[in-house]
Amino acid sequence: MSVSINVTVNGRGYQEEVEPRLLLADFLRDVLGLTGTHVGCDTSGCGACTIIVDGKAVKSCTLLAVQADGADLTTIEGLASNGALHPLQEGFHEEHGLQCGFCTPGMIMAAWQLLERNPNPSDAEIRHALEGNFCRCTGYENIVKSVRAAAGSAA
Amino acid sequence: MSETTTDNTNFRWIGKRPVRHDGVDKVTGRAQYGADFTLPGMLYGKALRSDCAHGIIKSIDTSAARALDGVKDVITGADLPEVSSEGQIEGEAPASVRDTAHNVIARRKVHYHGHTVAAVAATSPSVAEEALKLIKVEIEALPVVLDVMEACSPDAPLIEEHQHTNGDTGSPPSNIASTNTFEDGDLEKGFEAADVIVEHEFDSGTVHQGYIETHACMAEAKENGEITLWVSSQGHFSIRDATAQVLAIEPSRIKAIAAEIGGGFGGKTTVYLEPLAVLMAQRTGQPVKMVMSRDEVFRGTGPAPGSHTRIRMGATSDGRITAVDCDLWFEAGGYPGSAVGAAMMALIAPYEVQNFRIVGYDVLVNKPKSHAYRAPGAPNAAHASEVVIDEICEQIGMDPLEFRLKNAAKKGTKAPYGPVFPEIGMVETVQAAIDHPHYQAPLGANQGRGVASGFWMNGGGDATAHLSVLPDGKVTLVTGRPDIGGSRAGHAMVAAEELQIDVDDVRPSIGDTDSIGYNGVTGGSSTAYSAAVAVYEAAHKLIADAKRRAAEIWEVKADDVEWRDGAAHLKAGVNGTEAPLSLADLAGKASQTGGPLAADAAVNAKGAAPALGTHICDVEVDPDTGKVDVIRYTVVQDAGRALHKSYVEGQMQGGAVQGIGWALNEEYLFDDNGVMENAGFLDYRMPVALDLPMIDTVVVEVPNPRHPYGIRGVGENAIVQPLAAVANAIYDAVGVRLYEVPMSPPKVLKALQDAKATRNVAANGNGAAAQPAREPEPVTAR
Numbered sequence: 001m002s003v004s005i006n007v008t009v010n011g012r013g014y015q016e017e018v019e020p021r022l023l024l025a026d027f028l029r030d031v032l033g034l035t036g037t038h039v040g041c042d043t044s045g046c047g048a049c050t051i052i053v054d055g056k057a058v059k060s061c062t063l064l065a066v067q068a069d070g071a072d073l074t075t076i077e078g079l080a081s082n083g084a085l086h087p088l089q090e091g092f093h094e095e096h097g098l099q100c101g102f103c104t105p106g107m108i109m110a111a112w113q114l115l116e117r118n119p120n121p122s123d124a125e126i127r128h129a130l131e132g133n134f135c136r137c138t139g140y141e142n143i144v145k146s147v148r149a150a151a152g153s154a155a
Numbered sequence: 156m157s158e159t160t161t162d163n164t165n166f167r168w169i170g171k172r173p174v175r176h177d178g179v180d181k182v183t184g185r186a187q188y189g190a191d192f193t194l195p196g197m198l199y200g201k202a203l204r205s206d207c208a209h210g211i212i213k214s215i216d217t218s219a220a221r222a223l224d225g226v227k228d229v230i231t232g233a234d235l236p237e238v239s240s241e242g243q244i245e246g247e248a249p250a251s252v253r254d255t256a257h258n259v260i261a262r263r264k265v266h267y268h269g270h271t272v273a274a275v276a277a278t279s280p281s282v283a284e285e286a287l288k289l290i291k292v293e294i295e296a297l298p299v300v301l302d303v304m305e306a307c308s309p310d311a312p313l314i315e316e317h318q319h320t321n322g323d324t325g326s327p328p329s330n331i332a333s334t335n336t337f338e339d340g341d342l343e344k345g346f347e348a349a350d351v352i353v354e355h356e357f358d359s360g361t362v363h364q365g366y367i368e369t370h371a372c373m374a375e376a377k378e379n380g381e382i383t384l385w386v387s388s389q390g391h392f393s394i395r396d397a398t399a400q401v402l403a404i405e406p407s408r409i410k411a412i413a414a415e416i417g418g419g420f421g422g423k424t425t426v427y428l429e430p431l432a433v434l435m436a437q438r439t440g441q442p443v444k445m446v447m448s449r450d451e452v453f454r455g456t457g458p459a460p461g462s463h464t465r466i467r468m469g470a471t472s473d474g475r476i477t478a479v480d481c482d483l484w485f486e487a488g489g490y491p492g493s494a495v496g497a498a499m500m501a502l503i504a505p506y507e508v509q510n511f512r513i514v515g516y517d518v519l520v521n522k523p524k525s526h527a528y529r530a531p532g533a534p535n536a537a538h539a540s541e542v543v544i545d546e547i548c549e550q551i552g553m554d555p556l557e558f559r560l561k562n563a564a565k566k567g568t569k570a571p572y573g574p575v576f577p578e579i580g581m582v583e584t585v586q587a588a589i590d591h592p593h594y595q596a597p598l599g600a601n602q603g604r605g606v607a608s609g610f611w612m613n614g615g616g617d618a619t620a621h622l623s624v625l626p627d628g629k630v631t632l633v634t635g636r637p638d639i640g641g642s643r644a645g646h647a648m649v650a651a652e653e654l655q656i657d658v659d660d661v662r663p664s665i666g667d668t669d670s671i672g673y674n675g676v677t678g679g680s681s682t683a684y685s686a687a688v689a690v691y692e693a694a695h696k697l698i699a700d701a702k703r704r705a706a707e708i709w710e711v712k713a714d715d716v717e718w719r720d721g722a723a724h725l726k727a728g729v730n731g732t733e734a735p736l737s738l739a740d741l742a743g744k745a746s747q748t749g750g751p752l753a754a755d756a757a758v759n760a761k762g763a764a765p766a767l768g769t770h771i772c773d774v775e776v777d778p779d780t781g782k783v784d785v786i787r788y789t790v791v792q793d794a795g796r797a798l799h800k801s802y803v804e805g806q807m808q809g810g811a812v813q814g815i816g817w818a819l820n821e822e823y824l825f826d827d828n829g830v831m832e833n834a835g836f837l838d839y840r841m842p843v844a845l846d847l848p849m850i851d852t853v854v855v856e857v858p859n860p861r862h863p864y865g866i867r868g869v870g871e872n873a874i875v876q877p878l879a880a881v882a883n884a885i886y887d888a889v890g891v892r893l894y895e896v897p898m899s900p901p902k903v904l905k906a907l908q909d910a911k912a913t914r915n916v917a918a919n920g921n922g923a924a925a926q927p928a929r930e931p932e933p934v935t936a937r
Binding site for chain 2: 019021026029033034035036037038039040041042043044045046048075076077079080085089090092093094096098099100101102103104105108123126127128130131132133134135136137138139140141142143144
């Protein structure tokens, strides 16, 4: 059995037939081919699959694709605009906020939510906001620095 | 962040912090990791894993699974060739081909819960999962042995019935696969010379590397027998070879393409899914993709071994180590091959010790086959040696860093495993720790400070590099070791340094196994070091060729030409007024001067030199809950010469944080039947940003004399110290010693309560012999 859903992803509308059990993360990756959203655990533990759903950062493995029917989604592929990186992308790039880069898309999306709510976060607030996202490479220091840099340039 | 440099060579790029070349792909979602590849007609493969931790496979009925609509293939161990136990699979943790093959898919027996027993390929992931449920596996359960010491007992259930320790068939079969001893001096005399002797037993749980990307690959088999394998690994050459060995086919039939890798830390240096995906692709004629779930990663891939260690150390009252006697029992898991050998090497290597005996045991237990994890074995070993040193220092009243300085190994010291050390940075890192403001900073109530030093030997090995000049004078650089932490940028810096061009004018990439010569794995802290040797040599070949061409164009001798600022110049004093020829100029004349301008180098880099590091850790202990917070942490490490300063610091910070996780929270929890009870990120608790302070770094540079720039391996060392540094800090904070990691809240709380009970008994006059433990209370500033 398939269900028809309509979603807007990175500004483009899609109408797709999906199985009701399909996770939103798998819908993005396997149906739309947007593999920038990474899956590290499928139990909402790692945060690598974080995307923006109607303005909120959401772990896309905790939603079914059918629950996103009618929603406006932004994934890492949709963050840059007019050929320019988003300040957060710029921050992670310039401040060495990544080693392997696997957690990076989810980190950036979670940080996006933080900066929406708090354009000038302290380091403690940054660490608090990213507590749902694992990075196993960096020890987090350069990630905090990257978000701080993005906040500075966005301000 | 600070740095201590012992050599002031001026570099244009080495030691700087350029932005990584692969960064844009990684912040925009373009970078393709193991699970990101698809091909038309691709099938989804899934593995069926044993729900029994030890047993004999009586039957596997796949008929119902085969009958399911959408299922294209079902395989069991019987579908793979039987391979000899003689062959070795190389890599970071060498293992026999037979053991590796049987670990990939069980044959007669299952050795641990989660051991693969069958695999399916189907048209969708959900059909594949449905099919797994239809496979009927009958297993005759055998008694399970999980504890490493119980497994050593003569009456323990045998995991390999025909295994004799060290292959000695004269001895009865045993779970102890091998034992080895390092010894020197006179142990008895050493302990006689000691004024203080401390002996303890230490335990570490089984922990996982915890890379965020799960294992993933995709295989395509062509009609002519050629295979293409897209794989996330730490070494696609060794994955190619291991896959070929397990399937008993020629390695030349496989082209392995390195995906971006989402972390490995030693865990992605062997095969799990790859032979299954290739076999099912061959049998179906359709591409097969396999991606593990996190649950499968925990249950079915190689964690770092749990261990039990007994150590006895003697020292004089003026702070000289006189003797060390140590036994290390390591869990190999379901097949032989733990990291006990490396643990033995690292145990007391930071120190000059005349009299020692170190015995290691590699022991089979019904847990996943252990595999390499960042400085394999060394954290378990240093946990024991560095806590015992702390206790000795307390007893003789000596500052623990002064003690380490006094006993420091240096150039000329004979390593416990044989060779004599070249220049090493033990003295320098300890001194830098002593000099760091952190070491003197005041502490508050229930806070304490601990230190620990650690050793890692570092590796080198095979590396190949290819440089090619583009029409506009920019340069492509192809190497063949997967880039996990920024090695592409580091190697581009080497090319830019030697060619004297801008680092952004080098375009680095990782070649597939058909497009470049052999390369070892990105492991053993070897890649920045060894591939840098290859890139350096290739760059100098390219320069020599460019100079020859310029000389030909100018009709002068090659000796009249020099390379400067990315161009050939006529040497001063040579007659003529030729304008310099840049790489772009030379590329434009390449066809007339001998063909395309390119150079290769293939090396076996032998001059790796050890890394030493010293950590300072402050903790605060909550006496009501036993929760320990790391509140300040400083990593001091000898990098030889930092290639990319930010990436060196990043390795130090990342390694320390993995060690902190191991020290405080991480461990596999098994039930009595050998079933892991916390096989997910919600229950296997790795550190998040909120758990940690800023990890400060001090990069010490004692150049490795056997490398053009002095580079040492950097990646692994910083995970060695935290177990002991945190334990020593907890003792300093609340006066209780813990000898088992993780030091999770329940264990710390129990230790505090036990200490309190001991104090109360002592207060009542019944516990004169009991060790006095301090009441948790404000600790005065130093």
